[in-house]
Amino acid sequence: MMRTVSARGLFTACAITAAALAGAPQAFAADAHNHGANAPALKLNAGSKWQTDAPLREGMVKIRANVEPKLHAIHGGRFTTAQYEAMGKAVDEQLAYIVGNCKLAPEADAVLHNVIAELADGAGVVGGKQAAGDRSKGVVHIVNALNNYGQYFDHPGWKPVQAGH
Template sequence: MFISCALAAATLAGVPQAIAADAHKHDANTPALKLNAGSKWQTDAPLREGMTKIRASVEPKLHAIHGGRFTTAQYETMGKAVDEQLAYIVGNCKLAPEADAVLHNVIAELSDGAEVVGGKKVVDDRSKGVVHIVNALNSYGQYFDHPGWKPVKAGH
């Protein structure tokens, strides 16, 4: 049986994204990141597409971020791009329930990073949000089967 990624979040409809992401992090029913009996979890085309686009909105910019040459407007654009792809993933991917539950950890980390990068969550340094996004992208690659996916190099 397969369910939509949105189904697990249905009870969070209408809740601000920060609260929804926080609820995913602290939901006792959400399993920690883990493999599927030693194998990576299966993905579907919408999930792979969304994650590829998130990566493309972040990875090429890491050098500028690391060098301190990234503007507030650029951070906001990045946050919006990540948010848009998260909405696409949540609305379109259909995974087995166990895989979906594990994916919610990755989504929560991406959402938290997007909030920091986009300025919705105030911190002293927006690049801290990029760290969350990169960590989530790398966790995704470690736990989900996405052909050709390679770890994001933070110092890229």
């Protein structure tokens, strides 16, 4: 059964995303976890991946390029607080770009909000805006979101992020 999302629901999700990217990640994270009825679970589009557009693909490639090469250093415990903060800022900047420029069909956009929510959660932890004790936990959220993006959205050439060991 295809789930429809009201214009009000999409507006609310976009407003929440904008608030998160403006420096309120805790509010966004809480709403993302408590707002399950308005954000459809990650799902395929009748068995196919959701279409993407150039701004979405560009932003996701930049997030990946910022995170993936650093996974080995993070795993090895050689990542500094300043490096985590820079990573969080870089992810937040790309999320702002995606939200401001990406124009997907309403159903695809609603599913994308799950990926955006996890990326924002991860950026909040990595950047130190959300208390988590271990900033590397935020990286786990970011990697999971990147892999979910590739699993549910059509991005030619996208491969799962490989954790550095």
